Amino acid sequence: MTRFQRFPTAPARLVLAWRAAALVAAALIVGVLLALSGRDVFVLGELVLHSTVGSRFGLEDLALFMTPLVLTGAAVTVTSRIGLWNIGGEGQFYLGAIGAAGVGLYLPGPQIVVLPLMALAAIACGMAWIIVPTLARAYAGVSEIITTLLLNFVAGLLTYWLATGPWRDRVTGALASSGRISDAIPELWGVVHWGFPLSLAIAAGLAAIMTWTGWGYEVRVSGANPGAARYAGMPMRGRVIAVMLLSGALAALAGMFEVAGTVHRLQGGMADNFGYLGIVVAVLARRSCLAVIPAALLMALILDAGIVLQTQQLAATAVLAITGLVLLLIAIGDELAHYRPVAPASSTRSGVAA
Amino acid sequence: MEMPAAAPGTPPVLQLVGICKYFPGVIANEDVSLDVRPGEILALLGENGAGKSTLMNVVTGIYQPDAGEMILDGYGTEFASPQEAIRAGVGMVHQHFKLVPAFTVAENIHLGWSETPRNASPAVLEARTQALSEQFGFPVNPSARVEDLSAGEQQRVEILRVLARRARLLILDEPTAVLTPAEARDLFSALRAFRAGGNAVIIISHKLDEVMEISDRVTILRGGRNVGTWETRECSPRMLAATMVGREIVPQDMRARAEGAAPRGAAPELSLRSVSVRDERGIETLSDVTLDVFGGEILGIAGVAGNGQRELTEVLTGLLSPEQGEVLLGGRTAAPGADAFARSGVGHIPQDRLHSALAPSLGTTDNMALREYRAPPIGGSGLFRADAALALAREIAGVAEVRIPDFGAPVRNLSGGNQQRLVARREMRIASRVLVAAYPSRGLDIGAIATMHRYFAELRDKGVAIVLVSEDLEELLNLSDRIGVMFHGRLMATLDAEDADIERIGLLMGGRNMGEDAASGGGVA
Structure with a gap:
């Protein structure tokens, strides 16, 4: 008799297999529901595939979606490594966009100088936006979840104010938007700019730092058990501050890439939930900086497919429901990956349970 | 022994026949049979990992046995959940208390209890708790918050909670581990009073003196199997220790220095x-x-x-x-x-x-590097060399004679x-x-x-x-x-x-x- 037993760890192989099954199951459920409501599922499916992975235009779109998602996903992942949650990616994204736009709009100069300055300004603004939650966490034990979250709304309104007030576009009169920024991240492949490979390199670099440096080890131990970190004399407070500032900088860099690579303006509402979706990406990546890349790809696919479906007169709420279904099934798959079959009563005894 | 002998023909309170419980790669219990009679305290003795806690989790419905039979008062029984076990009069007090720290004693006693009155005002619950406390001889302060109580007091609340639900078989998992000697003495006299009422107690322990003092019979588990059951008065601590570990333990005077040992320092x-x-x-x-x-x-x-x-x-x-x-x-x-x-x-x-x-939650490798990650070969120039950390972990596990199947698996699995x-x-x-x-x-x-x-x-x-x-x-x-x-x-x-x-x-x-x-x-x- 084969029985299934829940193990405390889930091997990556099983997680992947279950997630693949979850995606197939989601596709089937959505397909059946669409067919029942009188849609031609195969035409829709082909359209979705064509406009995501099946055409150059679709692939370019995917890469553009992935770029901010990789960075905001990495921002949440690094804090989760030390046991914290930066829910403020959205706000830090806006601040990064503001910093970058400010330099781009009002600091003339050669592109080779202005672009790095835009990035630096974005990083500085993102760090400034998370510094209060960081210090409150490190010195007073204030939950960073609440403080980072609440600052998102302030950042969103600040962006609207700038884009409709002092920085508003006086040339074309575009609504809730600054003027066009002439300095842009060079394009690499169609509309895909250099921010895309750069964000992948940043995720890989973070993974290397987390695995192969003493700093990464200290972050790992501090996150797994603060008591053990204190016992080993690790500078916990310093690590918490560094990781949260790094997180703010990553989300802000996503904002800078968006301003200088894709939108070329500061626009109200431009963060478009990328900060919050970064949390979903981080959860999908299960604390691994490297796994942020495929997780962001999956998220980008879902977003992209959703847009395609909306062009086919599917309600935005239906698209949201499909997104929720996919994530729900993946969460179930992750849980199932903890279960493995066990053969009872093998005569070899490798240990005895307590 | 002043213990009332059960009338002939009285069935044991609980009888286990051939209980087996398996976990992946591990036999937790194999063919365990034992009985507990009315009016006795049975000690369940065994090393860490001998399968004592697993067996008791089977008895209280937390786990279901993979094979074997449980007979309660002469009738075959199965418990699908701990609630069923407590309804049948089998109650367990775990080593780690399962109380709500922010609740008062009275609230904890009445939590999840079918007899809790509709009018659950603090005054009513506290009065009921006071009555229960006097009835069973476990003094508690009904209005105190559990988080403010000492370990011994919390344990009394746990036991009272089980007794209030009319348990006739009380199972205690290493009850004295958290108690001071005086609290342990109080506990033991309360257990004797409980036994005198014709009830039964199973006490899990690996403290020999305590087993000798409190129990009427001893069942020893080793490697998940029942090694045997003895009348406590026929046992000696030495014999119990030897049976428990499966070899003779020679008590050593550790104060004796080995030859060539370093002398006591001057400064x-x-x-x-x-x-x-x-x-x-x-x-x-x-x-x-x-x-x-x-x-x-x-x-x-x-x-x-x-x-x-x-x-x-x-x-x-x-x-x-x-x-x-x-x-x-x-x-x-x-x-x-x-x-x-x-x-x-x-x-x-x-x-x-x-x-x-x-x-x-981290692996053995990461855990063994905790003291030496700053210096070469693991550390140095800001790096963390995972291969050197693994080598260190292997070395420590070797000296410690611990077999590690997977150095990356969480250390809590050991x-x-x-x-x-x-x-x-x-x-x-x-x-x-x-x-x-x-x-x-x-x-x-x-x-x-x-x-x-x-x-x-x-x-x-x-x-x-x-x-x-x-x-x-x-x-x-x-x-x-x-x-x-x-x-x-x-x-x-x-x-x-x-x-x-x-x-x-x-x-x-x-x-x-x-x-x-x-x-x-x-x-x-």
């Missing part, structure tokens, strides 16, 4: 000079403590838990900087910080290994004894000067405790100074050269183990100094 390795510490509420937890530890000796620290031992070990290992006084390492003022102390050769086996010595061996060996590697060990044998079985003691003797013979904090006087007397006694944050006295006796230490632990007329009062906090 102290680690000293405290009038050290005082206050907690965050400003209460003095360590008062004016002065002590010296010399190389090649074991200094035992006795005392009832909570009398400043934790603060003492933290000061000795650099985790806590004293507010007043000085800490000297090798005669010089020590640089502050746990890291600096570790680098100067101070190892630390803390009292709660899962809370501070290990990161339970048994408590194996975790402690790994921690001990990791700390012994860096303890070139001093090793501070707090309650190193807590929660370990006899075999693992013997290993731990052997480690300390080896280290002492190498000339390292050892501070051993323990509440087990037997252990302290067997190992220590000198014994210091803590009471209310003070070091009451330091005695040579040669002329120390349990009586004298016991008095000091209660705050009475010989000659003095019990100046500080006899009460133990």
